[in-house]
Amino acid sequence: MILADQRPLNWPLAKPGNARLIPLELAEVDDRSAIRRLRALVAATALAAIVIIAIGEGPEQNGEPPVAGTAERLAEFVGGLRPDGPYRTPTSEERDTAARGFEALLTGLRVWVATSHLSPLGFSVDQQVDDATERPYLLILNQRDSERAWGMYMMDLSAPVRLAIEVPHPNSDLKTEQMGLDLFRRVPGSILMVAGAHRDAADKAADVAHRKDSIFHVMAAHFADRGLPQVQLHGFSDATLPARDLVLSTGIGQPGEVAEHTALRLERAGLAICLAWREKCGRLGATRNAQGRAAAAFDSPYLHVEASRSVREDTERRRAVIDAITAALSRR
Structure with a gap:
């Protein structure tokens, strides 16, 4: 299954109006705990997306009729x-x-x-x-x-x-x-x-x-x-x-x-x-x-x-x- 966003988990989201993605090791961020929290958040978001997409693939969700017995x-x-x-x-x-x-x-x-x-x-x-x-x-x-x-x-x-x-x-x-x-x-x-x-x-x-x-x-x-x-x-x-x-x-x-x-x-x-x-x-x-x-x-x-x-x-x-x-x- 291909997700819409497949950037590595050690890449933060770009700031609004800024299309350039900055690697964490180059970012000027002092609070390393914040980085860990960000990584966890991105991972959780990706997992939730997978679950939602998987559920949506059932025949009742994607417009296809259920399989007949x-x-x-x-x-x-x-x-x-x-x-x-x-x-x-x-x-x-x-x-x-x-x-x-x-x-x-x-x-x-x-x-x-x-x-x-x-x-x-x-x-x-x-x-x-x-x-x-x-x-x-x-x-x-x-x-x-x-x-x-x-x-x-x-x-x-x-x-x-x-x-x-x-x-x-x-x-x-x-x-x-x-x-x-x-x-x-x-x-x-x-x-x-x-x-x-x-x-x-x-x-x-x-x-x-x-x-x-x-x-x-x-x-x-x-x-x-x-x-x-x-x-x-x-x-x-x-x-x-x-x-x-x-x-x-x-x-x-x-x-x-x-x-x-x-x-x-x-x-x-x-x-x-x-x-x-x-x-x-x-x-x-x-x-x-x-x-x-x-x-x-x-x-x-x-x-x-x-x-x-x-x-x-x-x-x-x-x-x-x-x-x-x-x-x-x-x-x-």
Whole structure:
């Protein structure tokens, strides 16, 4: 830090109207105690200036907004997604480029290589620290208000990759992104995937849960190929299935250990569940879900969770859902 006045402490201040500075050893000053007091005063003044400048460098003091926490950053991103927002389906070449970028992260955390692929697609790649868990993570984020609205991805760096958490319908299936962040914080080594556009954008071309031509799906299919468990979070209106709080399904795949144990724990928590592998749950069984189909093709663990609006609006019941999933995953 550079102070405005950096003259040595053995140089006195010039007298008013006199621009010439006189060294103390040449000054006609008989009282040496006065010199010592002057030196102490100058030193104290310099220290005070340093403290004041340091305090003034905080974001609230210099006009910059305070740094947003993880939840605030996610809420801002999701809150900006609109049904009439911009979206363009990525070309096959762009999807391949994105796949190479994410592959570089998953197979050695080669951030520079990943950035060289993802940056030309409009993504920023930054390391952040989650304010709630103090764990580091990579934030891969598309440009704001861009037709290349291809997602927000958070990759926990505190442990090897072990879980993909998917939020395909942000700002449509309300608060599913909050559930996703909660699960991300509970499971070190998670990747949180949030679609970059509202599901109705571009005449529903942005509905990534039902399309295979998105970067979101490219990542999910890659995870399925690696056998990485996936949990996809959705929401439904209370009127759609009035007697149930949740619908659990595995798409067209067979229920595995994670699905069965999640169901058991949710039932113990007193939640009314429709299990799509045992009964009909209307149109909420995820049999047309693109990521579920990819997981089934690779025989990879996949859990599709539909939560009613009442559950999503209730903090305690929302937490109970995440508790159950976390406990089931811990058995793997």
